[in-house]
Amino acid sequence: MLYPESEKVVALKRRVVSFMDRHVYPNEERFYKEAEELGPWKVYPVVEELKPKARAEGLWNLFLPESDHGAGLTNFEYAPLCEIMGRSHLAPELFNCSAPDTGNMEVLARYGTKEHQDRWLKPLLAGEIRSCFAMTEPAVASSDATNIESSIVRDRDHYVINGRKWYTTNATDPRCKICVFMGKTDPDNADRHRQQSMVLVPMDTPGVQVLRPIPVFGFYGVPDRASEVLFENVRVPVSNILLGEGRGFEIAQGRLGPGRIHHCMRLIGLSERTLERMCRRASSRIAFGKRVSEQTVTQERIAEARIMIEQARLLTLNAAHAMDTVGNKVAKAEIAMIKVAVPNMACQVIDWAIQAHGGGGTSNDFGLAAAYATARLLRLADGPDEVHRNQIARLELRKYSN
CATH class of the missing domain: 1.20.140.10 (Butyryl-CoA Dehydrogenase, subunit A, domain 3)
Structure with missing residues (x-):
């Protein structure tokens, strides 16, 4: 093999394959049925039943590199494990390795304060809550992220947030409790890449409204819980900013x-x-x-x-x-x-x-x-x-x- 795998990875692969054979493949039909019948606003019981089994077997947060919370794998070591999980739409969340939570957890781990990590990262790592990431907007060509128009305006010790986002994965999930929101704090900055900031927005904050689920080729909930979300005069503490203004x-x-x-x-x-x-x-x-x-x-x-x-x-x-x-x-x-x-x-x-x-x-x-x-x-x-x-x-x- 051009890229030999370590004994640790080989052992983990064996365990992940075994879990897939015993718990994932036999439950796929049920998963798709629950997703279709319950829709994108509900929690699918099969997922909540199987997550504790994966955690009990130590197959949890495998994506996290060099972390006490995960397996401490490099990207290279995680690749073959992630590939196995990718064989089924059901699998990634069972191992707490699904998007956008993985990316949001990495953001909180790298850029969050201790308060952010205690309040949001710990329950995400435990699989107790889910999260969403709000960047793409329907009014602009979001393939150019500098086009983002949503505003983040400071008002003394708070930021006031306004914007309409879509393809905000996970927002319809009732377990989704925190949003990583990208908007502009300095729209007139000559450096277009310093205009944006990221801020944490609890989903129960007044002014946050999940408007609708968005189907992906007619699928709601699987393969994605794509959502449209409106933020109207949403106020969050200044301490919710990630890394600082202009670092989005x-x-x-x-x-x-x-x-x-x-x-x-x-x-x-x-x-x-x-x-x-x-x-x-x-x-x-x-x-x-x-x-x-x-x-x-x-x-x-x-x-x-x-x-x-x-x-x-x-x-x-x-x-x-x-x-x-x-x-x-x-x-x-x-x-x-x-x-x-x-x-x-x-x-x-x-x-x-x-x-x-x-x-x-x-x-x-x-x-x-x-x-x-x-x-x-x-x-x-x-x-x-x-x-x-x-x-x-x-x-x-x-x-x-x-």
């Missing part, structure tokens, strides 16, 4: 680096599961006198899928290694490359699997429709393909600018 963009970049690689790790696992489903389906169906798996076009797609998954995995492991050794800022090209390559790979693999399943593939009987919704969403979330490609090109051109 800096925090966002620090937060999104690990988030992007986690999304890619999970997508590789989802793609592996999809290829497995495709192979089993093609081997079990007869069309025009022979198995679908014997059709040359099917074999070509299976081969291409395997090649693409392996390429994506190696690229992602390389990015994880770079993040661990030179830091997120220096590894920005590697992170940008996987953010383009992996979701596009997943979309193609899932599309081929849908085709192999025929009409049934467009339902969610085989989990493929929800899988495609996830992969397609992630070509936009945490920055669209175009933004990452532009960054990659600029970094490449910089090498030859002399």
Whole structure:
């Protein structure tokens, strides 16, 4: 193996796979049913039943690097574990490793005060509450984060917050108690990257209104609890600011680096599961006198899928290694490359699997429709393909600018 795994990681992988076999896969049908019947405003009982089991087995907060609260894994070590979790929409939350909570916990751990950590980080680490991250806005092209218009205005010992956000993941969840909100404290600053700040907003603060859940390709709650949230004259103490005024963009970049690689790790696992489903389906169906798996076009797609998954995995492991050794800022090209390559790979693999399943593939009987919704969403979330490609090109051109 090009990237050998430590004994610690091998042991954890074995335990995670065992948990998936015993608790996750047998409960997926129930999970999707509860999500459909209860909707995005409710807690799904299957999740609350299984979380204590994962915690009891020590499979908890595995994403946290060098932390007393987690397994102390590097990004590189966490990658194969995150990939296994990504095979199922049900799994990440059971291990307390789901977005946006992972990113918000890292923000609180890195940039929060002791008061912030005692009040919000500890219950998040314990899986007692959930959180949301409010950055994207419907009124502006949010692919350029400097376009954000929401305002954070100081009024003596409080900030007054106004803005409309959407695709605020988790906001409809009744367990969502804290929001990491990004807005402008200094809109006239000549440096467009110093205009924004991040502030903690408790969800029960007067003026916070969750307007609606937003479907992702018709799915509410799975794969995402995307939400639209209105903030009208919301007052929070000045002490709720993270790191200080004008540091919002800096925090966002620090937060999104690990988030992007986690999304890619999970997508590789989802793609592996999809290829497995495709192979089993093609081997079990007869069309025009022979198995679908014997059709040359099917074999070509299976081969291409395997090649693409392996390429994506190696690229992602390389990015994880770079993040661990030179830091997120220096590894920005590697992170940008996987953010383009992996979701596009997943979309193609899932599309081929849908085709192999025929009409049934467009339902969610085989989990493929929800899988495609996830992969397609992630070509936009945490920055669209175009933004990452532009960054990659600029970094490449910089090498030859002399």
